[in-house]
Amino acid sequence: MIQITTPQELQQYRNNLPHAETVGFVPTMGALHEGHISLIKRSVSENDKTIVSIFVNPTQFLPGEDLDAYPRKLEADLKICELAGVDSLFTPSTDAVYSWEEPTVKAPKIKGYILEGYHRPGHFDGVLQIVLKLLNLTRPTRAYFGKKDAQQLYLIQNMVHTLYLGTEIVPCEIVREKDGLALSSRNVYLGDEERQKALLLSRSLKHATRRIIEGERDTERIKQEMVEILSPTRVEYVEIVDRDFNLLHEVQIENTIILVAAYVGTTRLIDNMWV
Numbered sequence: 399m400i401q402i403t404t405p406q407e408l409q410q411y412r413n414n415l416p417h418a419e420t421v422g423f424v425p426t427m428g429a430l431h432e433g434h435i436s437l438i439k440r441s442v443s444e445n446d447k448t449i450v451s452i453f454v455n456p457t458q459f460l461p462g463e464d465l466d467a468y469p470r471k472l473e474a475d476l477k478i479c480e481l482a483g484v485d486s487l488f489t490p491s492t493d494a495v496y497s498w499e500e501p502t503v504k505a506p507k508i509k510g511y512i513l514e515g516y517h518r519p520g521h522f523d524g525v526l527q528i529v530l531k532l533l534n535l536t537r538p539t540r541a542y543f544g545k546k547d548a549q550q551l552y553l554i555q556n557m558v559h560t561l562y563l564g565t566e567i568v569p570c571e572i573v574r575e576k577d578g579l580a581l582s583s584r585n586v587y588l589g590d591e592e593r594q595k596a597l598l599l600s601r602s603l604k605h606a607t608r609r610i611i612e613g614e615r616d617t618e619r620i621k622q623e624m625v626e627i628l629s630p631t632r633v634e635y636v637e638i639v640d641r642d643f644n645l646l647h648e649v650q651i652e653n654t655i656i657l658v659a660a661y662v663g664t665t666r667l668i669d670n671m672w673v
C-alpha cells in the first residue's frame with residue numbers, strides 16, 4: 399500500500415493506472431471501524447485497485463461542532479487499510495486540498511436543507527465540495543458510501559447524476575454492534591450509561607419496522623411511537639421519507655427510509671432503516 403498526501407501525487411498515481419483497470423474509492427474521515435472496513439472490503443473485492451481517503455473535512459463541520467475533538471487514529475487506520483488490501487491511501491492536510499479562495503458547491507435547496515441539512519445548515523455544502531474534489535482526483539469506476547448516512551448518500555447520487563460525474567455510487571449496508579447500535583466513529587464519546595441510551599435509536603427503528611410488518615402504514619402514528627421510545631434522549635428529528643427524501647404520509651414498502659437523529663448527552667447520533 400502506498401500513502402499519498404498531496405492531490406498532485408494522487409492525480410499522478412491515478413493517471414499512471416492502466417486504462418483497463420477498475421478503480422474503487424472509499425472516502426472516510428478515519429477512526430476506521432467495521433462499518434468502514436465493510437465498504438473497503440467490498441471495493442477491494444469488486445475492483446482492480448482500491449483508493450481510500452482519510453480526511454476530517456473542516457467545511458462539513460459547523461461552528462461549535464466537534465471538528466477539533468473528532469477522533470483521529472492514523473496509525474491504526476494505516477494498518478487496517480493495509481490488511482484490508484487497499485492499494486493507495488490518501489491522507490492530505492487541509493491546506494493541501496483547500497485554497498483560500500475557490501468556487502464552492504451548494505447542496506440542493508430543498509433536499510440539502512431538510513433533516514440533517516436543517517439541523518446542520520451548510521453541512522452538505524461541505525460534504526459535496528470535498529466529495530466532488532475527491533471524485534475528480536480519483537475518477538473511480540465505483541465509489542462506496544454507507545446507508546448509515548442516508549441523506550448524504552442520496553445527495554451524492556444526485557450530484558453524480560446531475561453533474562455527469564460518471565462514477566457508479568454503491569450503497570452499502572449499515573454495520574451494527576450485536577445489540578443493534580450502528581457503528582460510528584462518534585460512539586467513542588459515549589460513556590457506559592449513554593451507550594445504553596444510544597441503543598434506543600436502533601430499538602425505535604426496529605419497533606417501527608415491526609409495526610410496518612404488522613400492517614401499520616400511517617407515518618404520523620409510527621413517528622409518535624418512536625418518539626415515545628426515544629424519550630430518554632433529546633430527539634432532533636424522527637422522519638419517514640421515500641428513497642428520494644420526499645416526506646411520506648403513508649409507508650411505501652420497498653421505497654421508505656425511517657430516520658432518527660438524537661442527542662445522548664452531548665453526542666449527536668443518527669440512524670435509519672430502509673423498508
Ligand code: AMP
Nearest residue numbers: 426427428433543544546547572573581
Ligand atoms: P465517515 O468516516 O463517518 O465520514 O464515514 C465514511 C463512510 O463510511 C460513509 O460512507 C459512511 O456512511 C460509512 N459508514 C459509517 N458508519 C457506517 C456503518 N455503521 N455501516 C456502514 N457504513 C458506515
